[in-house]
Amino acid sequence: MKTQPVIAVLFPGDMGTQIAKALIEQNFKVITAGEGRSARTLQNIKDLGIIDTHFLQDAVDEADVILSLTSPEGSLKMAENIISCLKKSSNRPLYVDLNSNTPALASSIEKLFSLVSIPFVNGAVMGASRDVPNHAVLVVSGIYRHLFINLFASVFKIKDAGEKTEASSAYKLLFSMVNKGMNALFFETMTAAAHFGILDELNESLQAFLPGTYQDLMKTTPTYPQHIVRRIDEMNGLAEMLKDENLPNIIASGTATTFERVSKSGIFENEKPQGVVETLQNFKKLL
CATH class of the missing domain: 3.40.50.720 (NAD(P)-binding Rossmann-like Domain)
Structure with a gap:
């Protein structure tokens, strides 16, 4: 060179x-x-x-x-x-x-x-x-x-x-499973909370009792309205990788499925939230 x-x-x-x-x-x-x-x-x-x-x-x-x-x-x-x-x-x-x-x-x-x-x-x-x-x-x-x-x-x-x-690809996907899995957990939780009419109450309690988790989510959660389709592809790719290696893939597959349901619901359409709480407020649209 x-x-x-x-x-x-x-x-x-x-x-x-x-x-x-x-x-x-x-x-x-x-x-x-x-x-x-x-x-x-x-x-x-x-x-x-x-x-x-x-x-x-x-x-x-x-x-x-x-x-x-x-x-x-x-x-x-x-x-x-x-x-x-x-x-x-x-x-x-x-x-x-x-x-x-x-x-x-x-x-x-x-x-x-x-x-x-x-x-x-x-x-x-x-x-x-x-x-x-x-x-x-x-x-x-x-x-x-x-x-x-x-x-x-x-x-x-x-x-x-x-x-x-392929090591760097596996590294990125496995790292992603942790933060995207956390978002999927919160999305599924807020779907149920909206169903039972307790979204605000539960959100406040989670924020109070899990401040560190909320701090971590600040970097990623507000990006989902714009990038959720990419996240679905990424998690499907991870699940496929784990299946090919005969490794457990339930969480990866479930994360992709949760994102697919949220995406199809349309609650993030045209939304540009500025924070975690604002992002999760969109789940009220499911009522």
């Missing part, structure tokens, strides 16, 4: 923007491909001063490191598009997938890149985009993970999940 490696951030949405910003502040050259991206993403590119190559092929040709920041649903398609570009290029960048994939998907993507002799790092981001780079943690795994760690250890908080490629 060159002294000043070129980092392609694909793409600068919420998470990608914060990662790109942190890299630019540390004097990395950051590029992206703006063709076909949303007006909001294009504005992010302009505001941060990310170099826009416009076309994906040009970004792939120039990059020393490619950071894939789309979504678990879009990560395979992204990988396929990058490989298509690589087949037309002499460049061989490090490819880092930070999309919180399932272990099975991460392994599948790694196999695709091994066929074109591209070093692959599997990863996930622990924390919200606003927490990058000071509090969020980038978890990485795979035999090439040290290339990422050595390059970015001064920029991000990084956790080494080991040589097994």
